[in-house]
């Protein structure tokens with residue numbers, strides 16, 4: 022019998038990231054109205070960020086200047102994993118003097134955010150369709166962010182998936198770099214062991230101090246109820262808020 026060559030699997034290793042990402046990109050098709058909103062308005066809202074090898078990566082050397090992006094100098098709040106945009110839309114409406122940047126890899130979520138931003142006539146909101154830690158680490162200038170929000174990040178509940186959790190020692194390092202001195206990282210989750218992990222990681226992180234007394238932070242009053250929070254609460258899970266100030 023002649024020896025068969027081993028099947029050759031071609032792949033380009035440069036398309037694989039060094040670190041696991043905290044999302045699985047949903048192919049989730051957009052509705053016709055989302056598709057329309059995306060086509061009509063993405064140039065106005067979505068940052069034009071050069072990608073690296075992966076579709077949601079940020080190319081090395083890509084930089085953004087918040088003053089140029091928003092056309093003005095103002096405090097900057099960045100939401101990581103904004104979903105359908107409920108929290109950031111509400112905040113952007115309430116605080117016209119602040120700039121808001123929503124980072125989300127789920128395009129249909131961004132399209133929904135855009136539809137509501139248009140209806141509300143918001144001028145202080147921009148969107149980014151990229152892996153959030155890369156944007157915070159590479160694209161934004163160090164010390165340029167006043168607040169980072171991470172509300173109900175994907176829990177990656179199974180132990181073998183914990184390495185995919187967004188909030189890690191590495192994320193703490195990246196958040197610290199992006200935040201200005203005195204800036205705040207706000208987090209919320211309905212997964213108790215993730216809340217404990219967040220607290221452990223951030224208590225141990227250099228350059229942060231707790232911005233709450235007692236076991237957990239008070240519910241952040243700018244945080245609106247989202248479907249994810251409601252689902253957790255309906256299942257009887259406690260909702261945990263955390264806040265850490267950048268030293």
Ligand SMILES: C[S@@+](CC[C@H](N)C(=O)[O-])C[C@H]1O[C@@H](n2cnc3c(N)ncnc32)[C@H](O)[C@@H]1O
Pocket residue numbers: 042043044101102103104105124125126127130151152153154171172173174175176187247248249250
């Ligand atoms: C469980 S949902 C919560 C959405 C929203 N914060 C809320 O409370 O309704 C988590 C969202 O984070 C997004 N996400 C996860 N990892 C991300 C990352 N590394 N960069 C950008 N978005 C991410 C997911 O696509 C998903 O929409």
